[in-house]
Amino acid sequence: MLHIAMIGCGAIGVGVLELLESDPHLCVDAVIVPEASQPLVRQRLGGLRNPPRVLSELPAGVRPDLLVECAGHRAIEEHVLPALTQGIPCLVVSVGALSEPGLVERLEAAAEFGGTRIELLPGAIGGIDALSAAKVGGLESVRYTGRKPARAWLGTPGEQVCDLEHLEEARVIFEGSAREAARLYPKNANVAATLSLAGLGLDRTQVRLIADPESCENVHQVEASGAFGGFELTLRGKPLAANPKTSALTVFSVVRALGNHAHVISI
Numbered sequence: 377m378l379h380i381a382m383i384g385c386g387a388i389g390v391g392v393l394e395l396l397e398s399d400p401h402l403c404v405d406a407v408i409v410p411e412a413s414q415p416l417v418r419q420r421l422g423g424l425r426n427p428p429r430v431l432s433e434l435p436a437g438v439r440p441d442l443l444v445e446c447a448g449h450r451a452i453e454e455h456v457l458p459a460l461t462q463g464i465p466c467l468v469v470s471v472g473a474l475s476e477p478g479l480v481e482r483l484e485a486a487a488e489f490g491g492t493r494i495e496l497l498p499g500a501i502g503g504i505d506a507l508s509a510a511k512v513g514g515l516e517s518v519r520y521t522g523r524k525p526a527r528a529w530l531g532t533p534g535e536q537v538c539d540l541e542h543l544e545e546a547r548v549i550f551e552g553s554a555r556e557a558a559r560l561y562p563k564n565a566n567v568a569a570t571l572s573l574a575g576l577g578l579d580r581t582q583v584r585l586i587a588d589p590e591s592c593e594n595v596h597q598v599e600a601s602g603a604f605g606g607f608e609l610t611l612r613g614k615p616l617a618a619n620p621k622t623s624a625l626t627v628f629s630v631v632r633a634l635g636n637h638a639h640v641i642s643i
């Protein structure tokens with residue numbers, strides 16, 4: 377049985393906990409969330425057979441087998457870096473945070489110090505295995521298009537490009553490098569950052585973001601070419617009811633990754 381601590385308990389976290397209830401090899405003992413949201417989180421988890429403890433940080437001396445981050449960019453600094461330093465292996469979904477200059481190097485240094493590893497999860501996107509294998513032979517180009525319902529872009533610079541509430545047809549709201557996408561759209565930059573880290577890096581990965589009033593899915597398209605040949609991927613992600621900015625596949629990606637640590641065959 378693997379003992380897990382989870383950082384964050386929102387749309388992804390709750391979905392993961394519900395699915396893990398039926399896996400006898402994995403047990404989430406604690407979820408770490410800000411003090412202010414603890415009563416709400418305890419209420420959300422009330423329906424689970426064995427709800428985890430809800431805490432603001434890992435108690436001194438407690439050492440889970442794995443720590444999984446499902447919280448957001450700030451949590452990398454607050455929880456993942458210290459856990460790595462203590463030798464706790466970490467799985468991370470907020471991969472967009474790694475676009476911040478210097479953070480990859482700091483995570484590497486913390487993991488080396490602790491003698492452990494950090495695993496970046498594919499989350500809402502697929503094909504990361506193929507892309508990073510293709511990189512070994514040499515990649516020429518990687519283009520990513522992210523299309524989401526118009527309202528999913530509220531609160532982003534897309535609001536300055538068009539009237540998202542009254543959009544009548546699909547509109548490109550951003551075109552540029554993954555680095556620029558991460559700077560302008562940090563909350564939507566996880567997929568772009570993941571593709572960049574697996575492939576050609578933040579400066580050479582081209583990104584296009586589209587607000588589409590007709591769409592009710594988060595559609596991720598990737599076109600890559602290189603010495604291996606080429607691939608085109610379209611992933612039509614269903615948004616989570618609890619957070620339409622997040623695709624349901626992200627929950628399944630976390631459950632898969634945790635299962636791969638606990639089960640004898642990993643795939």
Ligand SMILES: NC(=O)C1=CN([C@@H]2O[C@H](COP(=O)(O)OP(=O)(O)OC[C@H]3O[C@@H](n4cnc5c(N)ncnc54)[C@H](OP(=O)(O)O)[C@@H]3O)[C@@H](O)[C@H]2O)C=CC1
Pocket residue numbers: 383384385386387388389408409410412413446447448449450451454455469470471472497498499500501566567570618619621622623626
């Ligand atoms: N790789 C990928 O493809 C994807 C990655 N993501 C990443 O996953 C993150 C979580 O997504 P989702 O579950 O939908 O978001 P939610 O907003 O539904 O939930 C976030 C949870 O994390 C908690 N939290 C926030 N900051 C911290 C912190 N510093 N320390 C501890 N807990 C914290 C929140 O608490 P509170 O309510 O108090 O803020 C809340 O419980 C996103 O922010 C995004 O970065 C999301 C989608 C796809």
Ligand SMILES: O=C([O-])CC(=O)C(=O)O
Pocket residue numbers: 500522563564565566567568594613621622623624626
């Ligand atoms: O589709 C999702 O779940 C989230 C997304 O686009 C991103 O963060 O890049």
